[in-house]
Amino acid sequence: MAEVVLEGVGKVYADGTRAVNNLNLHIADGEFLVLVGPSGCGKTTALRMIAGLEEISEGTLRIGDRVVNQVPARDRDVAMVFQSYALYPHLDVYENIAFGLRLRKLNKDEIDRRVKQAARTLGLEEYLHRKPRALSGGQRQRVAMGRAIVREPAAFLMDEPLSNLDAKLRVQMRAEIARIQRDLQVTTIYVTHDQTEAMTLGDRVAVMRKGVLQQVAPPQVLYDRPANLFVAGFIGSPAMNLVQGVFSRNGDDLTLTLGDQSIPVPGKLLEERPALRGYLDRPVAVGIRPEDMEDASISSNKSAILQSTADLVEALGSDLLVHFSLNVPQVVTEDTRELAADIGADEVPSGSTSRGTDLVARFNPRSRVREGDTISVAVDTERIHVFDAETGVSIWGDSDR
Amino acid sequence: MTATTAPADASSSGSQEQQARQAMGAPKRSAIYYVVSALGNGLVQAFLIIVALLWLVPTVGLLITSLRTSQDYSESGWWTVFTEPAQITFRNYQNILESDRIIDSLWNTVLISVPSTVLVVLIGAAAAYAFAWIDFPGRDWLFIVVVGLIVVPVQVGLLPDAWLFGKMGIYGDITAVVLFHVAFGLPFAIFLLRNFFIGIPRDLLEAARMDGGRELTIFRKVVLPLGWPAIASLAIFQFLWVWNDLLVALSFASSENAPITYALREQTRSFGANIDIIAPGAFLSMIVPLVVFFAFQRYFVQGVLAGSVK
Numbered sequence: 126m127a128e129v130v131l132e133g134v135g136k137v138y139a140d141g142t143r144a145v146n147n148l149n150l151h152i153a154d155g156e157f158l159v160l161v162g163p164s165g166c167g168k169t170t171a172l173r174m175i176a177g178l179e180e181i182s183e184g185t186l187r188i189g190d191r192v193v194n195q196v197p198a199r200d201r202d203v204a205m206v207f208q209s210y211a212l213y214p215h216l217d218v219y220e221n222i223a224f225g226l227r228l229r230k231l232n233k234d235e236i237d238r239r240v241k242q243a244a245r246t247l248g249l250e251e252y253l254h255r256k257p258r259a260l261s262g263g264q265r266q267r268v269a270m271g272r273a274i275v276r277e278p279a280a281f282l283m284d285e286p287l288s289n290l291d292a293k294l295r296v297q298m299r300a301e302i303a304r305i306q307r308d309l310q311v312t313t314i315y316v317t318h319d320q321t322e323a324m325t326l327g328d329r330v331a332v333m334r335k336g337v338l339q340q341v342a343p344p345q346v347l348y349d350r351p352a353n354l355f356v357a358g359f360i361g362s363p364a365m366n367l368v369q370g371v372f373s374r375n376g377d378d379l380t381l382t383l384g385d386q387s388i389p390v391p392g393k394l395l396e397e398r399p400a401l402r403g404y405l406d407r408p409v410a411v412g413i414r415p416e417d418m419e420d421a422s423i424s425s426n427k428s429a430i431l432q433s434t435a436d437l438v439e440a441l442g443s444d445l446l447v448h449f450s451l452n453v454p455q456v457v458t459e460d461t462r463e464l465a466a467d468i469g470a471d472e473v474p475s476g477s478t479s480r481g482t483d484l485v486a487r488f489n490p491r492s493r494v495r496e497g498d499t500i501s502v503a504v505d506t507e508r509i510h511v512f513d514a515e516t517g518v519s520i521w522g523d524s525d526r
Numbered sequence: 527m528t529a530t531t532a533p534a535d536a537s538s539s540g541s542q543e544q545q546a547r548q549a550m551g552a553p554k555r556s557a558i559y560y561v562v563s564a565l566g567n568g569l570v571q572a573f574l575i576i577v578a579l580l581w582l583v584p585t586v587g588l589l590i591t592s593l594r595t596s597q598d599y600s601e602s603g604w605w606t607v608f609t610e611p612a613q614i615t616f617r618n619y620q621n622i623l624e625s626d627r628i629i630d631s632l633w634n635t636v637l638i639s640v641p642s643t644v645l646v647v648l649i650g651a652a653a654a655y656a657f658a659w660i661d662f663p664g665r666d667w668l669f670i671v672v673v674g675l676i677v678v679p680v681q682v683g684l685l686p687d688a689w690l691f692g693k694m695g696i697y698g699d700i701t702a703v704v705l706f707h708v709a710f711g712l713p714f715a716i717f718l719l720r721n722f723f724i725g726i727p728r729d730l731l732e733a734a735r736m737d738g739g740r741e742l743t744i745f746r747k748v749v750l751p752l753g754w755p756a757i758a759s760l761a762i763f764q765f766l767w768v769w770n771d772l773l774v775a776l777s778f779a780s781s782e783n784a785p786i787t788y789a790l791r792e793q794t795r796s797f798g799a800n801i802d803i804i805a806p807g808a809f810l811s812m813i814v815p816l817v818v819f820f821a822f823q824r825y826f827v828q829g830v831l832a833g834s835v836k
Contacts, residue, residue: 178732199738211729215751224747225737272737 127189127279128154129175129312135183136170136336144170146336148184152280155310157303158341159327161317162359163467167336168316169284175314176282177201188279199228204273205282208289210265212257212272218244219253222271243271246305263294270305280312287322299325320360324348332356334463354410354517355460357510363415363446364464366484367456369514370411372401381411381509384453384481388429390506399522401511409520410456412510415446415485420492421501429504436483438496445488449500452481460517585812592618592805599801618806628807630782631789635769635811637700638785642707643765647757649708650715655745657716658723659731669720675713683710684777691778698780706778707768715760722756723749758822766815786811 129152136145145167152158160168173179175186177198185192193201204225212221222243226236244250247267257265266286273281286302287295303326306313317323323330324344331341332355340352344360351357357365371382372390379390395401401409421430431451439446455461486502494500511520564570590604593614607613622628656662657669687706691697696705726749734744750757772787779788790807793800 176732176736178735198732198735199740203736205733205736207729207733209727209729211727211733213730213734213748224734228738228743228747272733276737 127312128152128156128187129280129314130187131171131175131184132187133184134171134174134181134186136167136174136179137182144336145174148338150331150338150341152312152314154312157306157313157315157326157328159315159317159323159330160333161320161323161330162333162339163463164318165335166333168318168333170336171333172205172282172284172314172316175280176203176205178205202279203282204276204278204280205284206269206273206286208285210257210269210289212265212268214257217254217256218249218260218268218271221257221268222275225272225276239275239277240271243275246274246308247271247301262290263298266290266298270302274305274309278311280314281306283313283315285317286315288317288319295322302326320362324360330360332359334460350519350521351412351510352519353460354412354456354458354512354519355463357412357512357519358461358464359467361414363485363487365412365414365510366482366486367461367512368411368413368451368482368484369408369454369456371406371408372404372511373406379405381506383411383431383451386431386451388431388504388506390429390509393507394509394511397522398511398520400520401522404511404513404520408454408514410458410512410514410517412512413484413504414508414510415487417505417508418484418486418488419503419505420447420488420494421503423489423491424503426503426505429506431502431504433484433500433502435494435496435498435500438494440490443490445490445492445494447486447488447492447494447500447502448483449486449502450481450483455482456512456514458515458517588805588809588812591801592809594618596800596802618802622803622806622810625803627789628786628803628810631784631786632810634700634779634783635785635787636814638703638707638775638779639765639768641704642711642768643761645704645708646711646715646764647761650712650760651719651750651753651757652745653712653716654719654723655741655749657720658726659749660741669716672713672716676717678710678713680706680710680774684773688777697778698783700779700783702778703774703783703785706774707771711764711767715764718760719753719756722753726752762819762822765818769811769815 129150131148131150134145134148135143137143148167148171150158160171162168170179174181175188177193177196181194186194188201188203213224216224219240222240223236226239231239240253241250244253247270249264249267249271252260252264252268257268260268266289269286283302287298290298299322302315306326315322315326324347327344329341329343330347332339332347334355340347340356342350347356347360351360351365354367358367368383372379373382374380375389377392379392379394380387381390419426421427433449433451435447435449437448439448488494512518513520565574587604590607591599593616594604594607595613595615595617598613653672657665657672683706687702687709688697691699691702691705694702696702730748730752731744734748739747770787771785772791775785775788776791779785784792786807790804790811793803793807
């Protein structure tokens with residue numbers, strides 16, 4: 126068990142492609158850190174550099190007290206769980222789990238004790254003498270975990286370990302990984318592109334984009350105080366709505382103008398975000414999470430109301446997802462383009478369109494909104510996010526950031 | 527070898543089409559599927575049995591001839607044995623077992639075939655692993671050279687190697703014959719095994735590396751067991767090739783180091799032949815390859831990789 130420290134770590138491939146750029150991370154002993162980001166953001170490359178499967182081009186990597194840049198994978202004392210599980214097909218479950226211990230020349234009794242214990246932890250006792258091909262996906266995943274656990278390594282590295290499982294099993298194994306990590310207290314670095322996994326598993330979550338670390342913070346902080354548009358858009362589901370708006374003074378309070386509509390915003394926002402003073406009366410990117418909007422007819426909030434028409438209503442049972450549009454320009458920056466590319470949107474409209482911007486609100490199911498209805502949307506203005514429209518950086522104040 | 531890879535190629539090239547068909551709900555059908563399902567057909571089976579029997583006729587003829595005297599051989603055909611079973615005699619085999627020439631040459635064949643096969647498999651597998659999975663400068667160029675060497679016929683090497691072996695002082699020795707077979711067996715062995723090894727999922731090797739394996743350990747404990755089907759078929763082909771070789775033996779082996787093919791050839795003469803030696807000798811030399819084939823054939827069974835990833 127040990128801390129893992131990355132200082133200015135970078136990866137440049139032979140063809141000049143820069144996969145990871147100046148990555149600084151301090152992962153404490155026993156911490157569960159999740160690396161998250163869209164595909165191609167360098168998170169897997171970063172993990173493979175920590176594992177020793179990829180050469181480190183720049184910076185230093187420490188595991189415990191050792192700088193391990195030049196240490197081969199086998200001597201780094203870290204265990205990895207692969208996305209494909211990578212079980213040895215010619216060995217049964219017992220031998221798969223024991224493989225690493227045998228190579229380390231542990232004595233037979235110790236190997237047996239550790240394998241049996243890992244099998245007990247993972248509920249694999251009945252399957253010890255089966256070959257991997259006779260196992261279900263979930264069982265294979267457990268064997269892959271078992272192979273990491275028995276090593277009792279300084280750190281676990283997990284590369285999207287749940288992405289090959291179906292949705293139900295994934296939730297179950299997610300809880301199991303969290304439990305095992307809590308019990309063993311082993312430093313864990315977990316790579317995923319699934320923000321739900323990131324939020325539920327991580328003590329801290331590191332969001333990466335194009336090889337650059339965007340923000341490292343506990344999940345709730347990431348959600349409440351995203352550092353920029355990219356993090357704001359990536360964390361949360363459905364994603365945060367981003368529209369262009371203008372704040373202007375109205376006595377002690379503010380008015381937020383969104384296209385042809387405007388809503389009052391309490392002056393408290395200026396206390397929370399002192400830097401916003403410098404952005405008054407010019408366009409900023411305004412972020413409103415779907416869960417911070419409610420059907421005005423069932424909401425106690427009667428002041429900040431937006432009018433629109435429900436284009437689409439998705440009933441999830443626990444919530445209604447109401448899609449509507451506002452006649453305001455869309456926010457388009459590098460960040461939003463990247464986010465759109467990640468979800469596979471073919472075309473990112475540049476600037477405003479005649480239809481304005483599509484938004485999603487999460488209504489309480491008591492709302493009886495139907496498609497085509499005119500809706501009044503109450504916005505929780507205390508939870509509004511504001512970003513620089515050009516750089517996408519979150520607008521807080523000098524004192525905070 | 528081509529017979530085993532061709533259907534696989536056919537199915538992969540048609541994979542897009544298959545996906546389209548799968549999407550439409552039709553089950554996936556490969557060429558192998560049709561061949562195997564046709565085997566269940568009684569008519570097809572009868573046809574195959576007839577073909578097999580026809581192919582067996584010369585072998586059966588050889589076996590019976592080896593069990594008749596040379597006088598019977600010159601007077602009547604081997605098939606008359608079915609009406610006159612009294613012709614059967616083991617005297618030819620007795621004579622052969624008493625004559626040192628045939629026994630010694632059979633032993634020489636073993637001394638040539640076994641090392642030639644073992645060395646080709648060992649060196650070939652190690653080189654193939656390096657070509658497939660170890661990054662070293664010039665790897666791809668070197669591999670192209672190796673592949674290019676496959677097309678060089680053995681005849682090209684006969685004279686230079688005879689000169690070389692003479693310089694080395696091993697001309698006529700079994701060592702010389704083995705060296706020649708290894709040299710000419712390696713390019714194809716490396717090519718075949720490298721292409722098989724490259725199909726092993728990278729994750730498996732990386733997992734072994736993380737588990738603490740050095741290259742040699744990974745090679746022994748992961749690559750060799752997984753490569754077993756390819757290694758077994760390579761070993762069989764190499765063994766049969768060397769066992770049945772006459773040209774290389776004639777070129778490099780001295781008479782006392784002659785393998786069975788060489789010794790049997792000595793018995794053929796311009797007019798007729800010593801059939802009482804050739805027939806049983808040839809039959810004895812056939813038995814070993816047959817045993818090897820049947821012993822190894824279960825390793826042809828594929829699907830060893832199933833369930834390792836995904």
